[in-house]
Amino acid sequence: MLDCWEKYEKDYYPEKALDFDISVHSPKYYQDSLKVETNFAFVAEENNEIVGIANGRLVDESGLAILGWIGVHPTPPKTKE
DSSP: OHHHIIIIITTTSOHHHHHHHHHHSSHHHHHHHTTSTTEEEEEEEETTEEEEEEEEEEETTTTEEEEEEEEEOSSOOOOOO
């Protein structure tokens, strides 16, 4: 989050808000969140590195889901040749 903020957002997104976002999106937050049966997370990996994540929750028995947050690493991963 910090690298994106420094490159793209620092002129308009308050640093105090960034600090809050970082505190909320912690490993513990996601571990606790996934204990709820209707919550989910998808993690994208390339070359054993995390390059993206999406999380959300299912809406009752409807088969619908709400996407809560999505993040993609801003720098393309290095590829093995």
